[in-house]
Amino acid sequence: MVNIGNSTHIKLKIKRNPYDYRSNFLTLPENFDGNCILNNFTFYPIEFGYNVLRRCKIKSQVVNTKRNINGTEICRNIQAEILRMWNADNENTTVGMFGNSNVSRLEEWWKILYKTPPFVVLNSTKGKFDTKLNQTKCFGLISNIIISIFHSRIEVGTLRNQEKILGVTFAFGGFVNKTFSYQRNITKFDLDLKHEVVFYDISTEKRRKFVDPPGIDIKLPYDFFYPFVKLNNGVDSFKILHVCWLIVVGLVLIIF
Numbered sequence: 001m002v003n004i005g006n007s008t009h010i011k012l013k014i015k016r017n018p019y020d021y022r023s024n025f026l027t028l029p030e031n032f033d034g035n036c037i038l039n040n041f042t043f044y045p046i047e048f049g050y051n052v053l054r055r056c057k058i059k060s061q062v063v064n065t066k067r068n069i070n071g072t073e074i075c076r077n078i079q080a081e082i083l084r085m086w087n088a089d090n091e092n093t094t095v096g097m098f099g100n101s102n103v104s105r106l107e108e109w110w111k112i113l114y115k116t117p118p119f120v121v122l123n124s125t126k127g128k129f130d131t132k133l134n135q136t137k138c139f140g141l142i143s144n145i146i147i148s149i150f151h152s153r154i155e156v157g158t159l160r161n162q163e164k165i166l167g168v169t170f171a172f173g174g175f176v177n178k179t180f181s182y183q184r185n186i187t188k189f190d191l192d193l194k195h196e197v198v199f200y201d202i203s204t205e206k207r208r209k210f211v212d213p214p215g216i217d218i219k220l221p222y223d224f225f226y227p228f229v230k231l232n233n234g235v236d237s238f239k240i241l242h243v244c245w246l247i248v249v250g251l252v253l254i255i256f
Helices: 071-085 118-124 237-255
Strands: 030-032 035-037 052-063 094-096 109-111 126-130 135-141 144-156 159-173 176-183 186-201
Touching (some): 135 186
Parallel strands (some): 035 052, 144 186
Antiparallel strands (some): 030 035, 094 109, 135 176, 176 186
């Protein structure tokens, strides 16, 4: 999501790169020989409804181009590389409610929610040089992420049981302190990463409610059914029963 307006008139628009798979779908790094690989050709797509738990090791290096760079800047660059592996480096990333959400309708898109925003994670990352041992010490690097996707089955027009995304959250964890080698303005680093995707179906169970049958509120005499209890007085029980039903039918006709 980008602003195509100006500072006084904000106008948001969904921006997607049709040639970049990661700009159109949620992806994770692919595990290739234990290493994390993520580019336009190698990635692990998140498929709807499938929970995922994967691990891999990120290996890369940070080249210092500044003269007065400090350890904290280097460690924040490392942290940014980790965030990019999960496509979590852009806080304006949005997710469509449906598989065919219209990019021109902002109401069909949800912004990803972060338990801890990426900029807070970056600002909390600290580091320092150990010139004697040629090392860079980083504090507070994240090593795992939990992506929670909440969805529900709804009815859209004549279509039933259509899946709708109700929200997506990113939660970072596994904060660790690591020491990396530093030589000739280059910091080489590696870190084990864990990424988990969990789908939550929060559809409400539909129940059929049956209408109670109509009732008749009739007050009968206290001893109305007394003849049914005592029938040993020589009166034909069938005739008594017939007479009682005639009385009940007559009362119903009078009421209605």
